[in-house]
Amino acid sequence: MLPMELAPTTPDEVLVSVSHLSVRFGGEFVLENIDLTLYRHQVLTLIGPNGSGKSTLVKTLIGAVKPAAGSVRVGAGLRIGYVPQRLHLDPTLPMTVKRFINLPHRQDPAAVERALDEAGAGHLLQATMSHLSGGQFQRVLLARALLTRPDILILDEATQGLDQRGTAEFYRRIEAVRQSYGCAVLMVSHDLNVVMRTADHVVCLNRTLCCEGKPERVASSPDYQALFGEMLADDQGANPLALYRHHHEERANAG
Amino acid sequence: MLDDFMVRATLAGVLVALAAAPLGCFVVWRRMAYFGDATAHAAILGVALALLMNISIFAGVLMVALLMAGGVSMLSGRGVAMDTLLGVAAHSALAVGLVAVSFLSGVRIDLNAYLFGDILAVGRSDLWVIGGGAALVLALLGWRWSSLLMATMSRELAYASGIDPRREQLILTLALAMVVAVALKVVGVLLITALLIIPAAAARPFCRTPEAMAIGATGVALTAVTGGLKTAYLMDTPTGPTMVTLAAVLFLLATLISQGGRLAQRLTARA
Numbered sequence: 001m002l003p004m005e006l007a008p009t010t011p012d013e014v015l016v017s018v019s020h021l022s023v024r025f026g027g028e029f030v031l032e033n034i035d036l037t038l039y040r041h042q043v044l045t046l047i048g049p050n051g052s053g054k055s056t057l058v059k060t061l062i063g064a065v066k067p068a069a070g071s072v073r074v075g076a077g078l079r080i081g082y083v084p085q086r087l088h089l090d091p092t093l094p095m096t097v098k099r100f101i102n103l104p105h106r107q108d109p110a111a112v113e114r115a116l117d118e119a120g121a122g123h124l125l126q127a128t129m130s131h132l133s134g135g136q137f138q139r140v141l142l143a144r145a146l147l148t149r150p151d152i153l154i155l156d157e158a159t160q161g162l163d164q165r166g167t168a169e170f171y172r173r174i175e176a177v178r179q180s181y182g183c184a185v186l187m188v189s190h191d192l193n194v195v196m197r198t199a200d201h202v203v204c205l206n207r208t209l210c211c212e213g214k215p216e217r218v219a220s221s222p223d224y225q226a227l228f229g230e231m232l233a234d235d236q237g238a239n240p241l242a243l244y245r246h247h248h249e250e251r252a253n254a255g
Numbered sequence: 256m257l258d259d260f261m262v263r264a265t266l267a268g269v270l271v272a273l274a275a276a277p278l279g280c281f282v283v284w285r286r287m288a289y290f291g292d293a294t295a296h297a298a299i300l301g302v303a304l305a306l307l308m309n310i311s312i313f314a315g316v317l318m319v320a321l322l323m324a325g326g327v328s329m330l331s332g333r334g335v336a337m338d339t340l341l342g343v344a345a346h347s348a349l350a351v352g353l354v355a356v357s358f359l360s361g362v363r364i365d366l367n368a369y370l371f372g373d374i375l376a377v378g379r380s381d382l383w384v385i386g387g388g389a390a391l392v393l394a395l396l397g398w399r400w401s402s403l404l405m406a407t408m409s410r411e412l413a414y415a416s417g418i419d420p421r422r423e424q425l426i427l428t429l430a431l432a433m434v435v436a437v438a439l440k441v442v443g444v445l446l447i448t449a450l451l452i453i454p455a456a457a458a459r460p461f462c463r464t465p466e467a468m469a470i471g472a473t474g475v476a477l478t479a480v481t482g483g484l485k486t487a488y489l490m491d492t493p494t495g496p497t498m499v500t501l502a503a504v505l506f507l508l509a510t511l512i513s514q515g516g517r518l519a520q521r522l523t524a525r526a
Binding site (some may be wrong): 059063064080082088089090092093094096097099100103104105119128154156251 | 271283284286291401402404405407408409411412413415416418455456459463464465466467468517
């Protein structure tokens with residue numbers, strides 16, 4: 001028998017399966033009857049208007065929010081790397097990058113160096129967290145997530161507050177990381193323009209599941225256009241999904 | 256040696272400082288100063304109950320402090336305005352406690368001792384209780400240190416690392432109630448929060464890591480407690496307030512030095 005690492009991965013291996021998930025905050029449903037499957041190597045993007053439950057869904061995946069009904073199943077032994085929406089650090093809490101990376105468990109220094117390099121934060125080990133720029137901060141968070149050698153990388157609006165260049169750079173890095181780690185990526189994003197190019201599968205949320213599929217299919221879905229049409233017309237003057245679907249490469253294992 | 260009241264007082268002060276300083280760092284980082292006040296003020300109600308039920312003051316205070324800290328931390332995150340809620344809790348606990356004490360006719364109690372501490376009256380058995388309580392707090396903090404830090408930085412990152420932040424909150428609540436119970440005799444209910452937050456605040460400008468800040472705060476707390484005790488003895492001032500005054504002076508110095516350092520840096524950079 002082959003050792004685990006050498007075993008060929010089946011193209012349709014399911015990493016996370018969410019079924020009939022509902023989440024309630026104080027009597028009100030913020031998520032209702034959500035079904036979602038994440039496959040190995042897949043890049044899945046969650047989109048939806050503000051307050052549509054994207055972040056809540058992510059928090060349910062990492063165990064921070066308990067479902068009111070339904071289930072979230074993560075494959076046994078799978079490691080999740082989580083990059084949160086910007087982290088607010090209280091100014092009274094002194095914290096260096098080195099200390100932060102080694103929380104809650106001390107890490108092998110060589111592995112820390114490698115993870116920081118891969119996240120583009122190689123020179124920041126000795127820096128103080130509160131002195132980092134928004135982009136540097138996100139790269140440190142990414143490095144910390146990479147230290148778990150994730151099977152699944154979860155990003156919750158990780159580029160919020162970054163400028164356009166910083167955002168594009170961050171996503172290029174995510175793509176490089178995905179290639180080298182062979183992990184699946186599940187991300188929440190507002191950056192429709194940038195993200196759609198890399199997504200295999202788009203899930204559009206609006207408390208319930210609005211529509212899902214390959215980017216071009218979602219883009220042409222009437223539900224999606226009803227939800228985003230106005231916003232897209234205002235902001236971009238064109239539907240970014242329509243613009244970018246030509247660049248989208250089909251992946252063998254896209255759901 | 257323990258026969259000397261000054262030795263007992265010094266030991267009691269040192270033990271309380273050792274437990275209060277690192278816990279105080281969490282109180283500062285998590286913005287729990289008002290939470291500390293509510294718990295500490297509830298102690299006076301604990302004193303009244305203990306005298307009424309004829310149980311040890313320590314047990315009464317610990318019980319009420321636990322109830323208050325637990326109750327408030329359960330209410331937190333339920334959409335109640337925390338600042339207001341804690342203000343209401345802190346001051347009502349103090350008022351109700353004082354009213355309750357006044358009902359205890361026949362018992363002669365020195366209210367000042369509970370409000371401002373009475374460290375010179377610490378007896379041998381008090382020392383054991385204070386020592387045990389302080390050791391328990393330090394053990395709890397040492398055991399959970401990394402998880403507590405993680406939960407303090409981000410709830411979500413904690414969950415993603417397999418840490419339940421609610422559990423860590425409970426640990427802190429427990430430690431806080433314990434510190435209130437052991438510090439009652441040393442600085443009294445009104446100044447316990449001061450002993451928690453002032454040393455941590457004084458150490459902050461000079462530290463780059465949370466561990467360094469905990470150690471720095473411990474140094475400040477030890478200096479304030481032992482120095483305050485000596486000063487109070489020499490100048491015949493109330494001991495608890497003298498300790499806190501010294502801590503405040505150290506905080507002021509720390510702030511001036513760090514601000515002065517920053518200013519000097521800016522001036523040399525310009526020159």
